[in-house]
Amino acid sequence: MSVGNSSAATSANLNKDNVLTSSDRVDIDRRFQEEALVTGINSSPGDLTRGVKKNGTTGGSRVEIGRLVVSPPAPSAFTEFFRAIQKWEGKVIRLADDTFTATLSPIVGDPTELEAEMYVEDVTPDERHFIEPGAVFYWSIGYLERPSGRIRESVLRFRRLPVWTKDDISKNSGDLSALFEE
Amino acid sequence: MQSQIQGASIVLMGAFNPAIFHPSWFAANNLLRNEEAKAATVNLVHPDAASFKTEWLDVNVVKQRFQATTVQESYYESLRDMVVGILGLLSHTPLRFMGINRDFHFDLTSEESWHGLGHRLVPKHDWNPLLKNPGMVDLTVRGERPDDLKGHIHVIVQPSARIRYGIFVEVNDHYELKASDQEIGGADAARIILSGRWDSSMKRSLDIAQTIAGLGEQR
Numbered sequence: 001m002s003v004g005n006s007s008a009a010t011s012a013n014l015n016k017d018n019v020l021t022s023s024d025r026v027d028i029d030r031r032f033q034e035e036a037l038v039t040g041i042n043s044s045p046g047d048l049t050r051g052v053k054k055n056g057t058t059g060g061s062r063v064e065i066g067r068l069v070v071s072p073p074a075p076s077a078f079t080e081f082f083r084a085i086q087k088w089e090g091k092v093i094r095l096a097d098d099t100f101t102a103t104l105s106p107i108v109g110d111p112t113e114l115e116a117e118m119y120v121e122d123v124t125p126d127e128r129h130f131i132e133p134g135a136v137f138y139w140s141i142g143y144l145e146r147p148s149g150r151i152r153e154s155v156l157r158f159r160r161l162p163v164w165t166k167d168d169i170s171k172n173s174g175d176l177s178a179l180f181e182e
Numbered sequence: 183m184q185s186q187i188q189g190a191s192i193v194l195m196g197a198f199n200p201a202i203f204h205p206s207w208f209a210a211n212n213l214l215r216n217e218e219a220k221a222a223t224v225n226l227v228h229p230d231a232a233s234f235k236t237e238w239l240d241v242n243v244v245k246q247r248f249q250a251t252t253v254q255e256s257y258y259e260s261l262r263d264m265v266v267g268i269l270g271l272l273s274h275t276p277l278r279f280m281g282i283n284r285d286f287h288f289d290l291t292s293e294e295s296w297h298g299l300g301h302r303l304v305p306k307h308d309w310n311p312l313l314k315n316p317g318m319v320d321l322t323v324r325g326e327r328p329d330d331l332k333g334h335i336h337v338i339v340q341p342s343a344r345i346r347y348g349i350f351v352e353v354n355d356h357y358e359l360k361a362s363d364q365e366i367g368g369a370d371a372a373r374i375i376l377s378g379r380w381d382s383s384m385k386r387s388l389d390i391a392q393t394i395a396g397l398g399e400q401r
Contacts, residue, residue, distance in 0.1 A: 049193040049281020049356050081187045082254035089259070108255070126215050140256030145187070155256035160212050161267050 082153065084108045084142040090116075092135045100131050104139065122156055130158040183395045185286035186345055189253035190384070192265045192376070196277035196368060200243040203232035213267045214239075239264070262380050269373040277359050277368030279333075280375065284387040285352040287342045288395035296347040299398030303339060328386075331375070333357040337390055351394050353387035 086109035090102040098121065104114040120128060123137075130137070136159040144153040204227045209219035218236045225233040232243040239261065240251040248268075252261050269275075290296045300318040309316035321339045328335075333356045342348030357375055359368035 049195060049279050049283070049354060080254075081189075082256050083186075083188070084255040087256065107259070124215070124217075126217055138256065138259045142255065155254075157257070157260055159259075159263055160214075161263050161270075 079147055081145045082140070082142055082155065083145065084140045086110060086142070087138065087140040088114070090118075090137045090139050092131055092133055092137070094133060095131055102137070107138075108140075118156075122154075123158070124156075127158045130160075135159070183288055183392055183399070185391070185395075186289050186348065187253065187287040188255060189251060189285050190258050190261060191249055191251040191281075191283045191285075192261060193279075193281040193283065194248040194265075194269075194277055194372060195246060195279040196248075196275055198243055198245055198248055198275065199229070200232040200245060201227060201229045203227065203234075203241060203243045203248075205234050205236070208264070211267065211271055213264045258384065259380075262376050266373050266376050269369045269376070273369045273373075275369050277372055280357045280359060280372045282355040282357075282376070282380070282383045282387075283352060284384065284391065285350065286388075286391045286395070287345050287348050287350050288391075289345050289348045290395070290398045291347060293347055295398040296341075296349070299349060299395075300341075302397050303394075329379070329382075331357055331379075335386075335390075337394070339394060349395060349398070351391040353390050355383045355387060 087107040088104035089107055090104050093101045093103060093115070095101075099117050099119055101115065101117050104116055106112065120131060123131060138155075138157050138159070140155045142153065142155075143150050205214060205219035205222035205224060208214040209216045214222075214236065218239075222234045222236045225235070227234070230245060232241070234241055238252050238254040238257040240249075242249045242251075250261055250265055252258065290299060303321055304318040306316050319340060323337045323339075325335045325337070327333050336352075336354035336356060338350075338352040338354070340350045342350045344350075357372070359371045
């Protein structure tokens with residue numbers, strides 16, 4: 001069956017409520033699985049963790065909705081791109097009235113570890129409740145490239161999950177073979 | 183060589199319920215800020231597909247595939263954390279494959295360097311008798327994983343669609359997880375890989391892309 005062939009859906013029967021019958025649905029699901037899991041031609045399912053890009057004419061996966069077989073929206077074309085000059089993972093050490101002190105471990109840029117005092121006001125209001133000792137955040141300084149031009153920008157965002165740091169990550173980076181197929 | 187534009191995405195393949203992937207679900211589960219969720223552009227949320235976008239994140243889900251993408255380098259770790267959070271919440275989701283992807287657009291600055299890279303990657307000697315003025319438009323090379331995990335690494339090189347005399351390099355760090363289609367599982371493995379191997383994956387992809395882009399200058 002060729003990619004883009006919509007016969008699976010068009011040959012299906014609708015019941016009186018104009019809904020696909022369950023047998024057709026199963027059949028479509030089966031055929032859908034056979035042919036629709038492609039992000040490009042000549043791909044096998046095991047290769048399909050590539051991102052679907054707007055470069056060239058690579059298409060997205062198709063999806064069946066009711067009796068139509070359509071392509072879901074491909075990832076939107078971004079018009080703004082942020083390029084980091086310096087990026088740190090920060091960890092809050094202590095909190096004062098309107099400032100907090102944090103260690104900064106570099107992710108991008110100068111590899112020097114730093115300790116910095118930062119203004120609470122620099123944190124977006126709905127993330128200020130995260131500011132407490134041990135909280136992890138990411139701070140980037142770089143260029144935001146926009147259609148109207150480049151601006152220098154600082155982005156600070158707190159981690160929104162239970163706290164773990166690079167030390168925790170390294171503890172997790174041991175032997176994972178038991179989790180995978182032989 | 184520094185890229186002009188870059189992005190990162192995480193792709194999961196398994197069995198998903200797209201209908202739950204609404205920005206409000208992300209906010210309710212502390213995966214996105216409330217304000218981000220409220221401001222999100224929802225293209226589609228349906229039992230068969232979901233698609234929405236925030237100022238830094240693009241999420242597209244069908245029953246067999248989840249993809250989250252950002253082109254804001256400041257949010258790469260937030261992208262990882264968000265997917266780790268999803269995998270924690272949906273820990274029984276059957277997953278078979280995961281890709282940690284980075285893509286880059288490099289400006290090679292001159293037509294000579296641009297053609298030079300194409301000739302270096304795909305020598306034209308054998309093509310010249312077959313095609314008039316052959317040129318490389320898409321190259322994919324697969325390598326075995328350099329670690330103890332199952333999967334492989336794809337490197338895709340194309341002319342950039344965004345930069346004149348630029349190239350696009352995508353590195354697909356592909357992992358095969360334990361579960362089959364019929365088994366429950368795989369989410370834990372994906373979560374552990376994202377937590378423990380993210381930095382090495384990102385660095386490897388950057389090194390690969392920069393090395394390839396640099397070949398145009400070495401000619």
